[in-house]
Amino acid sequence: QVQLVESGGGLVQAGGSLRLSCAASGIFFGIYTMGWYRQAPGKQRELVARITTGGDTNYADSVKGRFTISRDNAKNTVYLQMNALKPEDTAVYYCNADRPSRSSIWGQGTQVTVSS
Numbered sequence: 001q002v003q004l005v006e007s008g009g010g011l012v013q014a015g016g017s018l019r020l021s022c023a024a025s026g027i028f029f030g031i032y033t034m035g036w037y038r039q040a041p042g043k044q045r046e047l048v049a050r051i052t053t054g055g056d057t058n059y060a061d062s063v064k065g066r067f068t069i070s071r072d073n074a075k076n077t078v079y080l081q082m083n084a085l086k087p088e089d090t091a092v093y094y095c096n097a098d099r100p101s102r103s104s105i106w107g108q109g110t111q112v113t114v115s116s
Contacts, residue, residue, distance in 0.1 A: 002026035002105055004095045009110030012085055016114070020080040022095030022107055027076075032105075033098045034071055034078040038091035038112075045094065049080060062088075085114045 008020040020036065035050035049059045049069035057069055068081040078095065095107035 004097060004105055004107035006093065006095045006107045006110040009093060009112045011113045011115065014085060014087055014114055014116050016085050017083045018085065018112060020082065020093055020110060022078045024076045024097060027097060027105065029076040030073045031099055035096040035098065036069060036080045037094045037096055039094070040091040048093070051078065087114045087116045090114050
């Protein structure tokens with residue numbers, strides 16, 4: 001069964017840190033580009049960060065310098081280290097697995113709330 005399971009969300013004060021994890025099962029993890037997206041109430045889902053099979057990364061401008069995406073292929077897990085969190089980072093964060101010519105795979109999401 002193909003599954004992405006996120007964890008690590010929660011409530012944190014502005015300036016704090018959280019580390020999100022996404023554990024994949026049922027896929028050959030190493031051939032997928034992995035990404036983190038987020039969706040705030042009333043807004044569209046947006047890309048936060050993405051890491052390719054080769055380890056290349058890209059970030060939304062709003063999180064550059066504060067968030068770091070990484071992957072551990074041996075553990076089938078992708079991480080998002082979030083530092084210097086701001087209230088505007090409040091959203092549901094979704095893990096995504098993507099490869100050419102295949103449907104994207106999504107996790108169920110984890111809530112991140114940053115209080116001011």
